[in-house]
Amino acid sequence: xxxxxxxxxxxxxxxxxxxxxxxxxxxxxxxxxxxxxxxxxxxxxxxxxxxxxxxxxxxxxxxxxxxxxxxxxxxxxxxxxxxxxxxxxxxxxxxxxxxxxxxxxxxxxxxxxxxxxxxxxxxxxxxxxxxxxxxxxxxxxxxxxxxxxxxxxxxxxxxxxxxxxxxxxxxxxxxxxxxxxxxxxxxxxxxxxxxxxxxxxxxxxxxxxxxxxxxxxxxxxxxxxxxxxxxxxxxxxxxxxxxxxxxxxxxxxxxxxxxxxxxxxxxxxxxx
Amino acid sequence: xxxxxxxxxxxxxxxxxxxxxxxxxxxxxxxxxxxxxxxxxxxxxxxxxxxxxxxxxxxxxxxxxxxxxxxxxxxxxxxxxxxxxxxxxxxxxxxxxxxxxxxxxxxxxxxxxxxxxxxxxxxxxxxxxxxxxxxxxxxxxxxxxxxxxxxxxxxxxxxxxxxxxxxxxxxxxxxxxxxxxxxxxxxxxxxxxxxxxxxxxxxxxxxxxxxxxxxxxxxxxxxxxxxxxxxxxxxxxxxxxxxxxxxxxxxxxxxxxxxxxxxxxxxxxxxx
Numbered sequence: 001x002x003x004x005x006x007x008x009x010x011x012x013x014x015x016x017x018x019x020x021x022x023x024x025x026x027x028x029x030x031x032x033x034x035x036x037x038x039x040x041x042x043x044x045x046x047x048x049x050x051x052x053x054x055x056x057x058x059x060x061x062x063x064x065x066x067x068x069x070x071x072x073x074x075x076x077x078x079x080x081x082x083x084x085x086x087x088x089x090x091x092x093x094x095x096x097x098x099x100x101x102x103x104x105x106x107x108x109x110x111x112x113x114x115x116x117x118x119x120x121x122x123x124x125x126x127x128x129x130x131x132x133x134x135x136x137x138x139x140x141x142x143x144x145x146x147x148x149x150x151x152x153x154x155x156x157x158x159x160x161x162x163x164x165x166x167x168x169x170x171x172x173x174x175x176x177x178x179x180x181x182x183x184x185x186x187x188x189x190x191x192x193x194x195x196x197x198x199x200x201x202x203x204x205x206x207x208x209x210x211x212x213x214x215x216x217x218x219x220x221x222x223x224x225x226x227x228x229x230x231x232x233x234x235x236x237x238x239x240x241x242x243x244x245x246x247x248x249x250x251x252x253x254x255x256x257x258x259x260x261x262x263x264x265x266x267x268x269x270x271x272x
Numbered sequence: 273x274x275x276x277x278x279x280x281x282x283x284x285x286x287x288x289x290x291x292x293x294x295x296x297x298x299x300x301x302x303x304x305x306x307x308x309x310x311x312x313x314x315x316x317x318x319x320x321x322x323x324x325x326x327x328x329x330x331x332x333x334x335x336x337x338x339x340x341x342x343x344x345x346x347x348x349x350x351x352x353x354x355x356x357x358x359x360x361x362x363x364x365x366x367x368x369x370x371x372x373x374x375x376x377x378x379x380x381x382x383x384x385x386x387x388x389x390x391x392x393x394x395x396x397x398x399x400x401x402x403x404x405x406x407x408x409x410x411x412x413x414x415x416x417x418x419x420x421x422x423x424x425x426x427x428x429x430x431x432x433x434x435x436x437x438x439x440x441x442x443x444x445x446x447x448x449x450x451x452x453x454x455x456x457x458x459x460x461x462x463x464x465x466x467x468x469x470x471x472x473x474x475x476x477x478x479x480x481x482x483x484x485x486x487x488x489x490x491x492x493x494x495x496x497x498x499x500x501x502x503x504x505x506x507x508x509x510x511x512x513x514x515x516x517x518x519x520x521x522x523x524x525x526x527x528x529x530x531x532x533x534x535x536x537x538x539x540x541x542x543x544x
Binding site for chain 2: 007016017018020022025027028031058059089090096099108110136137138140146148149150200
């Protein structure tokens with residue numbers, strides 16, 4: 001984010017953080033990526049709830065909602081549209097892995113420009129590849145958007161081709177888990193399917209919104225183990241995250257998916 | 273390391289680093305912990321080699337040896353004894369997991385006081401416990417001392433008792449891998465055994481020194497899968513890292529190990 005326009009650390013405009021912060025030392029923290037649109041942080045209550053839940057998973061004291069609201073207000077004063085990133089780290093601690101008893105978490109909020117995607121991407125759909133890196137199994141961290149993201153970095157480093165929009169990640173056991181920075185949905189025989197994230201992966205806010213909306217509208221939804229064969233056999237495939245909201249997958253290798261009637265339903269789930 | 277006395281970032285005395293550094297954003301970097309003793313960085317050539325090797329594993333450009341040597345000289349001018357920590361991160365990059373093409377790595381060197389351990393610890397030996405957290409399998413990162421250390425943080429958070437000196441970590445498959453911040457050696461039937469680290473764990477410099485010294489002196493050494501039963505059945509157990517060098521394990525639960533003749537041999541391997 002060299003192009004970031006505005007950073008707040010503990011509520012103060014600052015671009016630097018202590019070298020000794022455990023966020024840097026050990027990746028001891030969590031983060032959120034949020035879409036700022038027309039001056040509003042999209043899905044803010046969901047993001048706040050997820051941030052608190054992820055902090056709890058690591059035994060981190062999540063800063064109070066009022067503090068985040070104040071940060072958000074200052075970020076939103078800078079631009080109408082953009083990407084907001086929020087981070088909580090365990091702050092500066094004594095030497096060693098042991099989390100300090102009296103840790104004062106660091107609270108970081110930053111605003112960067114929204115990436116530009118062609119407006120036609122929804123019609124054309126996106127092209128995905130299969131990553132070689134397999135996600136390791138770690139139930140203690142699965143689902144959490146923590147700062148230990150080397151697996152994602154190594155997976156994203158696998159391709160250069162700008163025509164590839166996302167890479168699919170498999171678990172060690174060969175289950176499809178997600179994209180490198182997105183969650184995955186399949187449609188098959190009237191059911192909406194998404195991978196179980198008990199062992200690895202990040203349970204994103206967009207994913208949660210889709211699940212809730214689908215259930216509310218009577219669509220059968222299953223979180224389950226899915227294989228690459230399940231993806232190839234699906235009638236439709238989508239990727240979701242808080243920035244893109246939803247992308248229709250048009251191609252994976254030789255497999256091509258045409259647009260279907262479910263695409264607009266899926267879009268409605270995410271936007272509605 | 274609130275008690276750190278001196279920090280260099282890219283060769284300049286500074287206590288802060290950019291929030292946008294990928295070391296903080298993603299744990300995209302590696303580190304070393306080195307003992308400063310009598311004004312000298314112990315095992316310096318080994319640490320330099322390991323730092324370069326770990327950078328290569330992540331596709332990071334490791335800063336030149338002359339730069340590290342200059343940093344080291346400035347740190348060593350501050351104290352005769354202490355802990356030196358070196359870090360390399362992928363530096364500030366554009367938004368997203370993709371490693372920037374023209375990344376300029378950040379080089380961090382810091383000096384902190386050496387922890388104080390009772391001089392009697394070698395005679396009495398240390399008490400270890402078994403951690404509940406299991407290390408996830410990730411061959412792409414195994415052996416590397418990278419900045420994604422949440423597993424170690426969560427494992428170290430499992431105990432408070434100051435009478436417990438270290439926790440043993442098992443892999444998912446139930447193999448003993450290491451301590452939370454140390455490598456593990458067993459002695460049994462004339463052979464020195466240490467866990468294989470192809471799937472998880474960190475291959476420390478002290479471990480490498482012991483392996484080399486043992487082989488040079490004609491001791492049979494095996495890197496292999498080891499179980500907790502192997503630990504309990506061992507005639508002697510040791511932990512190694514660059515700060516403690518070697519600790520004799522005296523107790524794990526009900527199992528107690530007396531001092532043996534091999535203890536002094538092991539000490540010689542590490543100190544010699």
